[in-house]
Amino acid sequence: MVKSLPLRSEVKVEETWNLQDLFKTEEEYNEAVAELTKEVDAYALKFKGNIVDAASAIEALKGYERIVANMVPVGAYTSLSASTDQTNDEAQMRSSKFGSTAAKINSQLSFVNSELSELPAETLEAAMNQSEDYENFLEKLIRKKPYQLHPEVEKTLAAFSATFNAPYGLYNTTKMVDMSFDDFEVEGKQYPLSYVSFEGDWESEPDTAKRRAAFEAFSAKLREYQHTTAKTYDMQVQTEKTTADLRGYESVFDYLLFNQEVDKSMYDRQIDLIMEELAPHMRKYAKLLQKVHGLDKMTFADLKIPLDPNYEPKITIEESKKYIDDGLAVMGEHYTNMVDRAYDERWIDFAQNKGKSTGAFCSSPHGYHPYILISWTGSMEDVFVLAHELGHAGHFYHANAEQNVFNARPSMYFIEAPSTMNEMLMANHLLKNSEDPKFKRWVISSIVARTYYHNFVTHLLEAAYQRKVYERIDEGGSVNANVLNSLKREVLEDFWGDDVEINDGAELTWMRQPHYYMGLYPYTYSAGLTISTQVSKRILKEGQPAVNEWIEVLKAGGTKSPAELSKMAGVDITTEKPLRDTIAYIGELIDQLVDLTEEIESVKN
Structure with a gap:
């Protein structure tokens, strides 16, 4: 409840x-x-x-x-x-x-x-x-x-x-202050709804009637604010386009990618390859969810349900510390000491309360310790989210100690690599310590549903949609709610095909992310996870030497380009290989889920 x-x-x-x-x-x-x-x-x-x-x-x-x-x-x-x-x-x-x-x-x-x-x-x-x-x-x-x-x-x-930053502030005010959700009803019973409870609980609620009713109620409230939010977003992208033109960049893409120190071919490759080559794997995963849950049809509102909700362990804040310490022990004592300090010295805001920003983030002020925001619900997913944010903390804990305030922050393209690395290390640690097929299926489904779905699907589909928006803006156009809804729906339908029904409300997903006010940020999640997938495989295979190299990468901060940082860790992101290898790896994980499900079902029968 x-x-x-x-x-x-x-x-x-x-x-x-x-x-x-x-x-x-x-x-x-x-x-x-x-x-x-x-x-x-x-x-x-x-x-x-x-x-x-x-x-x-x-x-x-x-x-x-x-x-x-x-x-x-x-x-x-x-x-x-x-x-x-x-x-x-x-x-x-x-x-x-x-x-x-x-x-x-x-x-x-x-x-x-x-x-x-x-x-x-x-x-x-x-x-x-x-x-x-x-x-x-x-x-x-x-x-x-x-x-x-x-x-x-x-x-x-x-x-x-x-003034130029005002759209982001306006977006947050609309979302967190003005938007107030009514209770929704299922079979005569009322259930409370908020932004945090929808994204933290209802979206992954195993009860189909409640989950779909929550999605409808949530979407209905978003719809009331779609025109204001679209106008806010149009202000943002028009300002970026004007700035790009004033400064003499050939396109708004060149302007937004300039500080990331990557060219448009690397940006396009990340979106195009995933849209084309990951889609079949994720459709297979969607069909598996549908089968296991016995759903009449697979809709967009069903994509976040856990594969085995009955196996989802509840975790206290105190218990999460041991999981994370054990999972990240491979990074060394200096790193796990930082994790312990984060808990002991209150670097983390766990509380759920009204008006709190949704999602999770890490802020790492130079000269001070990092701060992490999360709304703790007690699910094992929170452990992965916290490990992710501690990855950002660990990155800047090292970079800030080694570099001055000008040199500490790397390109946005690289920023999600250390965070997603921690998710990979956590998952690998859990898998290594059990032979129970139900537990293994739960861990692998957590990697697929949390780490890869979140970064390679949710954020990547944001990126594909965002690219369509900027293409329109670059040609001198503008956007409103109808245009944005149409662009978002088109991207979702392209990716999921006939395997998932893109139900009413799915097109409003563009309203939910603050990332659109941060330049070309969404695609960098998959870029970072591509790097961390390959490096985590190296750490598992080679142990300490690969860990030492990774720590040196963290210490380097922003003194090298994303390609140079990746090369230090043994990954060449100037080629398609790391991305293709990562997509193939996700496919292997989903195949393992299918096999484990068959094994579990056969024992049950």
């Missing part, structure tokens, strides 16, 4: 994260913001118009690095405190106020990139040779030189950054 969510003030403190590690009091936070604005004023006075040679460039970058480092805890505290309760007026007003402050600071500091970009390439190269710390930063700046605008234009654009 799904209960109504408590208010944030009603949850246990030990199930919340400790933001006092960033600032002990509101007063301390306000003082840091005031100090930051003073520091920026003094910095601009000293350096504006005075970055003229290699020596002054290095001196300016030292001061700039200090300011960026001081902005980190303020920005993290602002966003993290708002994410746990979107209905908290104080947190939302703080967030809005800091958004304006940050826009002003970015505008004041825009001269740094402008003045550096205007220096001759040989001067920048001289600065790189004289300071290893800023080599990576300056190399990226040289690469960006052709797309840099006049300093006054850069200043104006930076001043408007809060």
Whole structure:
């Protein structure tokens, strides 16, 4: 039975994260913001118009690095405190106020990139040779030189950054504050519904009548907000297109992929190969679900049900720690110590409460420990989600310790590799420790349903849909709810064919993800999982040497391109091979599920 969510003030403190590690009091936070604005004023006075040679460039970058480092805890505290309760007026007003402050600071500091970009390439190269710390930063700046605008234009654009980020804030407000779900009814009985309970419980509810009724009620509420949400999204993509045009990129794709340090062929390959070659495997999985559950037909609303709901272990927060420690032990003591600290020092926000952001994420402020948000439901799936987020934490725990604030963050293309790696290690550990066919089937179905379905299907179908949206925008078009519904339905029907009925409401799935406000993010999940699948196979086969190489990759942070980072771990993502191997591996897992199901059924009969 799904209960109504408590208010944030009603949850246990030990199930919340400790933001006092960033600032002990509101007063301390306000003082840091005031100090930051003073520091920026003094910095601009000293350096504006005075970055003229290699020596002054290095001196300016030292001061700039200090300011960026001081902005980190303020920005993290602002966003993290708002994410746990979107209905908290104080947190939302703080967030809005800091958004304006940050826009002003970015505008004041825009001269740094402008003045550096205007220096001759040989001067920048001289600065790189004289300071290893800023080599990576300056190399990226040289690469960006052709797309840099006049300093006054850069200043104006930076001043408007809060406005340009407004669609994301508006999306979240619509979703988490305005949208309120009524109870739904099945056979005369009422059941409560919320965003969190639908995605955390009802979507995978084994009772078909309840699951489909919850899907209908959830979709009906989404539909009421489709036009506002579509308009919000159109604002986002039009802003990106205008920026791409202003800066002289050939297309909005080139603009959005530029910072990822990959070309469009790698982006297209990820989408096209999965749409074409993974689809048959996933249709086979859908048919298996239908057969095992005895469904009259397989609909979109049925795709998230577990293969064996009766075998889904319930896990407490405390029990999850042992599972994760054991599963990630292969990564070494330093890594598992970080996991233990995450639990013991309240780096993780487990609580379920009204107004909390949906899904899960990890924020890793440079100079501080990571923070993880999750809404703990007690299912084993939560253990995989938490292992995933601890993968992000482990990545930046290593990168932040080794790299300065400019160098720690790698390309978005690579960002999901360390997180999905942990899911693979967890699953492999569980499989290794049992010969029970029911347990093995449960573990493999968890990998397929959680790790691969989530990253290679849910997010990849978002990516295929997103590509269609940007193609339309690139041609000068716009989007509304009807267009977005039509594009989403088309992608779902292409992938699932006749094996899954794309029922009413499925087309509204585009309304559910914040990823569309983060550039070309959705496809990177499958890119990261392609890398981590191949590296996890190496770790299983080769042991410690492969682990050591992977730790070095984590430490490298953003100092290398995705292709270089992957190569360090023994994977060549410039070819189709890793992706084809991963798709074949998913096919093998689904075949194993079919075989195990036959074995279990034959014993039953």
